Amino acid sequence: MKSRVLVVTSGKGGVGKTTTTANLGTALAMMGKKVVLLDTDIGLRNLDVVLGLENRIVFDIVDVVNAKCKLKQALIRDKRFEGLCLLPAAQTKDKSAVTPHQMKNLTNELRSDFDYILVDCPAGIEQGFRNAIAGADDAIVVATPEVSSVRDADRIIGLLEAAGLNKSRLIINRLRSKMVKRGDMMNIEDILDILSIDLLGVVPEDEVIVISTNRGEPAVMENASRAGAAYRRIARRVTGEEVPMFNLDDSNNILDRFKKLLKLAR
């Protein structure tokens, strides 16, 4: 299989890039794929704790690009999932410790051993962003249904296009269907209309994300988690499978069905 380098990015901070990288990567590994997760948020490393691998770090990405260690030595194997590895960010350096050229070489080297190379991008549009996208084949843009997040996503999509990444796909994170229903949150269509890129998936707001991050066990491991289920579906889409968009309408009462009927009749 030809390997894919996918960068997970957003512009705005705190919208769910690291959560997405951890869950999508774990879900792909659960499907039997070989996956490596790259934390490029140098100075603010987080992916290790979300995955529960923080105690096993010896070397990091800066050590690798500076040839302080071999790539294989720095990769942390997740013992829970065959085929899942993490390359952690450095915590004591800053974003200029790595160059886009080095990142490109690094991702290319990883291609021979992995099916999916997921790059967790830092917030912002400066060097950290440039590094993260340098070796990517495609981008996954994460946004929450808020004005500031969608605005930043629009900016990021423009920058990605300028860098030759034209097939970015969108994950809408933290959607609250109750708020959408009462007209207090932008809905999926509103956001897609504005950004005009393809939708990769919608992840609902879910307490399980917080609980699983507390534990260091990605939500996709939790069968009952709605966000976890959303990420499992996204993973299948990433592998090329056609998976219909999950209907986030959890309630299916008479009134809702009546509403749907009316919408169809229009």
Next chain:
Amino acid sequence: MLDIISRIFFRDHGGSREVARERLRLVLIHDRASVSPNFLNAMKEELIKVIREYMDIDEESLVVSFENEEDSVALVANIPIRGFRHAVNE
């Protein structure tokens, strides 16, 4: 008919979603135009090309800009005219 019923029963009560959507639309018009510094210039050149066929204009003092109004964004072009081309009213 269904449409009317639907509107009576389920119309938007002006939730903040509408406000968000509208603000986002406006802010992005600005963002998208200013992000690429070439955008306005490219458009200006195209405009000049077209208008020149009909009028004699002062290309040097031509100004194109975006202006914020209360609830919309306007493209404002200030184009000093020196004169009309002869064939205009043919």
